[in-house]
Amino acid sequence: MRTFYFISDLHIGGDEALGVCDFEKELIDLLETLAAKTDEEVELVIIGDAFGLWEFTQVEGKDKLDALIAQFPQIFETFRRTGEKIRITLLPGNHDYELACYPEFVDLLEGYNVHLEQTESITRELDDHRLWIEHGNQHDQANRMPDYGNPHAQPIGFYVTTNIVGSAGQLSQRGRYNWLKDIQSVYPTEDLPHWVLSNYFYREMSPFLRWVFLPFLLLFGVTLVVMIGSALEALHITETNIFLNNWLFKSLGIVGSLFQLILTINAVILTELLILAIPLALIGRDLKRTAKRFGLVLNPGELTGQKEDEYIDAAEHVFKTAPDVAVFIYGHTHAPSLRRIGARAVVNTGTWIKKLESAAPRFGIVPGIYVPSYSLNYFRIHGADGKVVVEYQKIDKKPARELTLLQRMLAPRGRGASPEPIPERTVLSSDS
Numbered sequence: 001m002r003t004f005y006f007i008s009d010l011h012i013g014g015d016e017a018l019g020v021c022d023f024e025k026e027l028i029d030l031l032e033t034l035a036a037k038t039d040e041e042v043e044l045v046i047i048g049d050a051f052g053l054w055e056f057t058q059v060e061g062k063d064k065l066d067a068l069i070a071q072f073p074q075i076f077e078t079f080r081r082t083g084e085k086i087r088i089t090l091l092p093g094n095h096d097y098e099l100a101c102y103p104e105f106v107d108l109l110e111g112y113n114v115h116l117e118q119t120e121s122i123t124r125e126l127d128d129h130r131l132w133i134e135h136g137n138q139h140d141q142a143n144r145m146p147d148y149g150n151p152h153a154q155p156i157g158f159y160v161t162t163n164i165v166g167s168a169g170q171l172s173q174r175g176r177y178n179w180l181k182d183i184q185s186v187y188p189t190e191d192l193p194h195w196v197l198s199n200y201f202y203r204e205m206s207p208f209l210r211w212v213f214l215p216f217l218l219l220f221g222v223t224l225v226v227m228i229g230s231a232l233e234a235l236h237i238t239e240t241n242i243f244l245n246n247w248l249f250k251s252l253g254i255v256g257s258l259f260q261l262i263l264t265i266n267a268v269i270l271t272e273l274l275i276l277a278i279p280l281a282l283i284g285r286d287l288k289r290t291a292k293r294f295g296l297v298l299n300p301g302e303l304t305g306q307k308e309d310e311y312i313d314a315a316e317h318v319f320k321t322a323p324d325v326a327v328f329i330y331g332h333t334h335a336p337s338l339r340r341i342g343a344r345a346v347v348n349t350g351t352w353i354k355k356l357e358s359a360a361p362r363f364g365i366v367p368g369i370y371v372p373s374y375s376l377n378y379f380r381i382h383g384a385d386g387k388v389v390v391e392y393q394k395i396d397k398k399p400a401r402e403l404t405l406l407q408r409m410l411a412p413r414g415r416g417a418s419p420e421p422i423p424e425r426t427v428l429s430s431d432s
Contacts (some may be wrong), residue, residue: 003040003382004124004131008331009351010049013068013077014055018169022424026376026395027370028078036084040382041331042086043124047331047349048093054158055095057166061151064110068297076112080113083113090116093332094157101151112331120148125428127383132318136330136407143332154209156268177203185354186370187334194358198367201409214290215262218364221382255318283338291406315346326428327381336377338390338422345390345428354399355368365427369411372399 007030012021021027034042035165056064069076079088081365091108092099099105100118109116121134137143142160147153165183171241172180187194201210232238321340329347336350355375358368376395381388 001040001382002044002126003037003041003380004126004382005034005042005044006042006047006329006347006349006379007352007377008093008135009049009334009353010046011049011052011055011184011353013071013350014052014302015057015166015169017178017202018052018055018165019071020181021075022228022354024072024075025088026397027075027352030378030395031082031245033080035082037086041090042279044082044086045082045089045122045124045133047091047133047329048137049095049331050090050093051096051099053098053164054094054161055166055169057162057170061098062104064098065105079112079114088114089122090114091122091127091133091135092116092118093135093275094140094143094155095156095161097145097154098151100145118149123325126326126381126388127386128324129325129383129388130322132315132325133320134330136311136332139314140307140332173205175199182354182356185356185372187357189360194355194368195370198358198370201367202369202404206222210222210238210406214366216266217366219262221267221269221367223263223270227270264289267306280361291312291431308335310335311348312341312346315344316341317323319344325389329381330380336375336392336421336422338379338392338426341404342424343428345426347379349379350375350377357414362412364410366410369403369413371409372402373397380418386429390426392422392424392426 010021010023018340031044034044039318051065051068053064053068056067059067064197082088090099099109099116100120101175103118106118120138121132124131124133137157138145140157143157145153145155168180168183172178178197180254183192183195186192229238229240240413259330288371310334311328311330314330318328320327327345327347329349331349331351332354333348334351334355335348337346338345355373356370357373359371360368376397378393378395380391380393382391383389
């Protein structure tokens, strides 16, 4: 039985702090597991961004792959051993676009039993069906290659990555905590400014300043309640005398006086903000409308949905022009999914790198907390009784304990809405 396994977006390698692979053990375990499968004809297809060649900024061209292999000798040795048992196919993505540019890379990777396909898309036969396989960056305007195969023709994403992500790898260890190396883990990427602010507050800010400001930030909500309660009592809307009397603070002595001072300062700030709120809101709304007219701003949800629509359109075009294609497989967006289109399916292989997603703190107006998680996974596709079977498998991995004590205290227990679950087994047939 011929069986295909698909993974993508490993983003292995890069300058300095980026030269660490958090999931090296899990990747090696998967390779060794596939090598032990003797009851099926196996091909592992890594569909782009296996390596972070864009993230190497201190070496050029063909030297990047040598630097990568030197960083991860155990991974490449496992490629060599596994490739003796099964076929390993590698497709270039955008972060490892140089793989498509130098013929020497084909022979170099062949020495590790990795078969490099220097093209944007490939297909595989499965009984009477075909699988369409691509990385997907060709549908992303910022990462579409202007002249595929030309190492000097790079998209705008290359300059963003080398100047920001590559620099982050070099600068990360200068921080109080080695956090800049995780810049590619922020999801969605539009959250990057908020992530930087969060890390400044929780990690880089002087501890003295943080603990001075923290009571004011945490008690802003309490201040608002006290202000509303005091106003209701002063206007005789309520007959209570809790807030104006301040009996609670008086009973606490010097601690109560300190709380009273903090709430008073917060009340003054809140009053000024309320006075400015209306004109600032009007100006902000007008600026947002102007930016949208020029296509400069989209809400993260709108932007994510727009990106995914591009791939649905691409898949539908392939299905229309190639009726025997049963599954359209891509990566690039780091969001694993399986969507049905009639008797066909569109599969996004997701990513293996850590994800950092914002969670609103339990209380206060402190910055959001970026909670780490992993979604290591692979798709297994094979035929059965003339049908195409798509199986989804997750590999459990718990993130290291990275949050500071303050972040753990403020982080909510729930992580928000979970993405739509992917079925463990999907059967495609002409009767679907």
